[in-house]
Amino acid sequence: MSQLLLDVNGLTMRFGGLVAVNGVNLKVKNRQIVSVIGPNGAGKTTVFNCLSGFYIPTEGSVMLKNEQIAGLKDFHISRKGLVRTFQHVRLFQKMTVIENMLVAQHRHLNTNLISGLFKTPNYRRLERDAMNHAMHWLEEVDLLEFANREAGNLSYGQQRRLEIARCMVTQPELLMLDEPAAGLNPNETKELDELIIKLRDEHEISVLLIEHDMSLVMGISDHIYVIAQGTPLADGSPEEIKNNPDVIKAYLGEE
């Protein structure tokens, strides 16, 4: 039990009379890639929103490294090591790529006004470290040459990669990706595939992703959860899920 990175039990989200998420359970171990799939409108993004603190869940427990985080605000939760991307890329469009990376490291920098105004050694050292860190990650996602370009001027695929790099630079333990492959061509999807695996293997984080691209999901997931209409439908290995009749029915309808 104690080696679970993320332990979600009975997660429920109600908006007035509408039950968007109904008793969802999730378990993510260290260095695992877990996917959440389900037909459109199943409430997957709402689950993400509850986990990341964007919504305060109506019911349920969310344990991150044995610490209860359900009920905390989003910026608190991300400081504890859980970061996420969004369905529609949320970069700081008018700022440069490198500035995006520096903002993400805000809490690792010296934000004291006096230190900044007088450029104390501590301030300068932390800025330099943050810059190096940012450049390292830009290299990992192959975006270093665009460092001084406005984020809004990158191609869609590049923006996606930047969003992931920006998350990674916060030194997280759990990375949640919301439909990272949406809008990517097959080549870019393959690169994304490799990137996610590299993140798990070389950088020792776990990845929780929502996806519709079945080849991506089946190819890289260690474990899959299926949600339909806000309720858990099934979970298991890719093989088990592929052949599960309930899952097939949920996606394709009755014969």
Added chain:
Amino acid sequence: MTTSKFYNAIFAAGITLILACLMIGVKLDTSGTQLAIKGASAAQWTWIGGGIALVFLSQLFSGQIDSLFKSIPKPNITTMLPEEKKMATLKPWLIAGLIVIMVIWPFMVSRGSVDLATLTLIYIMLGLGLNIVVGLAGLLDLGFVAFYAVGAYTYALLSEYFGLSFWVCLPISAGAAALFGFVLGFPVLRLRGDYLAIVTLGFGEIIRILLNNWTNVTGGPSGISGIAKPTLFGLEFTRKAKGGEDAMTFHEYFNLDYSSSYKVIFLYLIAVLLVIFVIYLINRLMRMPIGRAWEALREDEIACRSLGLNKTAIKLSAFTIGASTAGFAGAFFSARQGFISPESFIFIESAIILAIVVLGGMGSQVGIILAAIIMTILPELAREFSEYRMLLFGLLMVLMMRWRPEGLIPMKRPQLELKQ
């Protein structure tokens, strides 16, 4: 194609006629005991006719006019400047040269010009302060004038009741304005954009109404007069020293004849000092984590939250620092005028400062300085049209938003050096 254009043009001309016929074409005449009306003068009807003709023609030839405008290249000021590396070495010399000119200049021109320059410098300060809130952090503040008023009244009251000098009161005024910014910002900054705008506008009005009615303390509508001017290490710039037996005036100390120019130039130089300080400070802040956080917040608040940034703290810091800049400017304004009243702190001032920020280019310090200069100097050059000043100002705001919303000199991203 041309027939529909023709009907369009007729329609537009008709609309213009309807708009103008009663509101401009007919005047209410209050001279008699009864309210009466009289037609507008022939000259005004000519203007109306001209306006209708203009609307008609511009609609008729709208296609040609549009392509004409498109063929005029938009002035991209950044391409007119030498490239980045040269700029980096040139910049310190340019700035030094600029400062030298600004210090020498007042001794060579008339008093009125120096006075105007001082007023411009005040608006530059205000514009740069509001730039932090609106341009960098993206918070719609329509009540900035409230902090200006707090700074002004703080100095006036401290000077009158406690005899504190200008230099001592300067940081205190900034602090008082910052405190107001904090107190107002705390409950209000979580509101959505438009609501924030209206609430800050309301707050600005509340401050003005309170200043107008709290006669015991603030002097009410008559305001506070006889505010002490700043001194140079104790030397006063008046004809006769007012500060008591030991007080000495500037001209006595240097054995010069009294001239009111000394006072004006001194005030101007103080303004230059303050503006340089503010520019330097804000420049530093923009390159620090807090400045980056402000801009990130403006770009995408949700992304900021998801990266661990505390949006409330960041918004409050922008609001408070912006407010303190206004407090600075307010204290100086108070000292320069010698007299303040709530009349100087009406909503239209907030609108003017906002226009300076938006028209200059949100976030762009250079653009805002330019816009402030234009806004202050242009009305002076066109004195005969002073009645039309605000009218043109409003029109300018509408037109600029339509044709160049990014401002005169849009903000340029800093190009960071990537050293290993």
Added chain:
Amino acid sequence: MSEFSLYLLQQLINGLTIGSTYALIAIGYTMVYGIIGMINFAHGEIYMIGSYVTFIVIAGLVSMGMVSLPIILIIALVIAMFIASTYGWAVERVAYRPLRGSNRLIPLISAIGMSIFLQNSVGISQGFRDVALPPMISGGWAFGNPADFEVTVSYMQVVIFAVTFVTMTALTLFISKSRMGRACRACAEDLGMTNLLGINTNKVIALTFIIGAALAAIAGLLLGLYYGVVNPFVGFIAGLKAFTAAVLGGIGSIPGAVLGGLVLGVTEAMTAAFFPSEYKDVVAFGLLITILLFRPSGLLGKPEIEKV
């Protein structure tokens, strides 16, 4: 009834009177915000123009020798509504429609610019000073004990109540029963979707501005007659208060705007009864800030859920 409660009743009547005019102006704000999500900063100026046109028409007709008061007022009303609606339509067409889709600040600046432009163009043409109209409708009913306190309900107040009641009823019928009204409601729900369904949303938006302007003109006539005075800057404060009323009742909701207007009017009147009258403006803003802090969706609004 005691003297005090008679005094309160008087304030209540006064408050409801002013409140219903706030409601008329507030509806304009709420409809526009509900459909395109922007604050029509220049709406207060439309109200001001409605007042001015009323004064001009009345002065003109009286000097031409017309005597029948109801006819004068009806003609003034029609012309004021017509001209104000034209202004409302023109403002949307010139200052807002070209900017649809840009970030929030840009249309707001344009609106502020428009507001300043209208204030000053009226000021330059008609003068910046107050213009006074002799009272057209005077007299009223009084009850209570003349020795202690008399509650008066002036005929002017009755006219205000009657006109606003008729106007609200007409508007409600239009919105709920007519085809255009349905289109208005659909656009307020989901503009994009309504557009895709083939409804000309530009026309609906223009209509929203026209209706709002017409209502503001009615308020302009009523308040112009009630106060007897107008100047180019009356739109600013009236607009701010009407917007407060709209937010108070729940922005986007027409019944909300009505409720908000009445509540604001009564609160103001009660405040003026016990505090110096200069502070009654502070009440409106204080109310606005309080509502936005504790119940931003307003009295009749639904809380909005942020979507990612």
